Amino acid sequence: AQSVAQPEDQVNVAEGNPLTVKCTYSVSGNPYLFWYVQYPNRGLQFLLKYITGDNLVKGSYGFEAEFNKSQTSFHLKKPSALVSDSALYFCAVRDFWSGGYNKLIFGAGTRLAVHP
Amino acid sequence: GAGVSQSPRYKVAKRGQDVALRCDPISGHVSLFWYQQALGQGPEFLTYFQNEAQLDKSGLPSDRFFAERPEGSVSTLKIQRTQQEDSAVYLCASSPRSLAGDSYEQYFGPGTRLTVT
Numbered sequence: 001a002q003s004v005a006q007p008e009d010q011v012n013v014a015e016g017n018p019l020t021v022k023c024t025y026s027v028s029g030n031p032y033l034f035w036y037v038q039y040p041n042r043g044l045q046f047l048l049k050y051i052t053g054d055n056l057v058k059g060s061y062g063f064e065a066e067f068n069k070s071q072t073s074f075h076l077k078k079p080s081a082l083v084s085d086s087a088l089y090f091c092a093v094r095d096f097w098s099g100g101y102n103k104l105i106f107g108a109g110t111r112l113a114v115h116p
Numbered sequence: 117g118a119g120v121s122q123s124p125r126y127k128v129a130k131r132g133q134d135v136a137l138r139c140d141p142i143s144g145h146v147s148l149f150w151y152q153q154a155l156g157q158g159p160e161f162l163t164y165f166q167n168e169a170q171l172d173k174s175g176l177p178s179d180r181f182f183a184e185r186p187e188g189s190v191s192t193l194k195i196q197r198t199q200q201e202d203s204a205v206y207l208c209a210s211s212p213r214s215l216a217g218d219s220y221e222q223y224f225g226p227g228t229r230l231t232v233t
Contacts, residue, residue: 004158034221043120043207043224044159090158101147102211102222103172106158 002027004093006107013081014115021076021110023091032094033074034104035065037087044090050074061085081114088112118142120225122208128231129198137193137228141210148191149222150183151207159207165191198232205229 005024013019025031032051036044048059055067065076074091088109095103121140129135141148146167151159152175162181164172167188176183180199185191195202209222 036224041226043226044209044222045224046221049221092158095161101164101166101171102220103149103161103164104159104222106160108156108158 002093002095002097002105004091004105004107006089006091006110008110009108010111010113012113012115015083016080019078019081019085019112019114021089021091021112023074023076023107024072025074025091025093026072027093028096031074032102033065033067034092034094035059035063035074035076036090036092036106038090038109039087047076047089081112083114083116086112086114120208120210120223122206122225122228124228125226126229126231128233131199131232132197134194134196135198135230137195137206137230139191139193139208139225141189141191141208142223143189144212145210145223146188146213147211147220147222148185149209149211150191150193151209152177153205153207153227155204162193162206195230198230200232203230203232 003026034049035047038044048057050057050067058064090109091107092104123138148165150162153159161175163183165185180196182194205227207227208225211220211222
């Protein structure tokens with residue numbers, strides 16, 4: 001079965017420190033991977049995606065993610081965290097059998113708390 | 117420009133009532149998705165439209181759930197005879213087009229929080 005795992009329910013980091021939010025996946029074929037962020041009472045906002053090409057993907061708001069095929073991981077990173085980065089982060093993978101459209105399978109989410 | 121909008125933002129229904137949730141996608145977006153997000157969980161796929169055609173409804177949890185997009189723009193998700201387990205946030209998303217190998221990101225609305233009492 002295809003799935004995405006976010007092993008940490010919550011990540012705590014001090015402002016200015018680097019942050020990592022972990023994601024591992026299990027899919028058939030080559031994965032299409034996405035990160036979304038959700039602020040309270042708002043919809044999900046797209047951060048970045050990996051389809052093919054360079055393993056290091058840069059996205060919005062200074063976030064980046066590293067695709068690692070051997071470890072089946074797609075961890076989200078940022079060199080210097082801001083308090084405003086505090087939110088709920090979701091990793092997602094495209095369902096391989098979706099027939100050409102982005103039917104996404106989401107992880108359970110990781111709450112990021114950045115402390116001043 | 118305007119993003120994806122959903123209405124109502126909050127809905128309280130008594131068990132057994134029917135509800136209708138509306139989604140206005142970004143103008144011109146071909147693809148439209150509905151997701152259900154239970155408390156503390158990630159969104160789960162419900163159904164997918166390409167224009168007015170419902171190409172995938174594999175995620176609809178029961179035959180009480182019905183979705184339509186008759187003119188290929190606005191979509192409505194209807195839940196008949198609501199049950200407590202239907203309580204969740206219902207998210208709508210749209211994306212520009214659907215092609216083989218489509219990699220476009222989805223633009224999400226703010227969701228409708230449904231509470232069934």
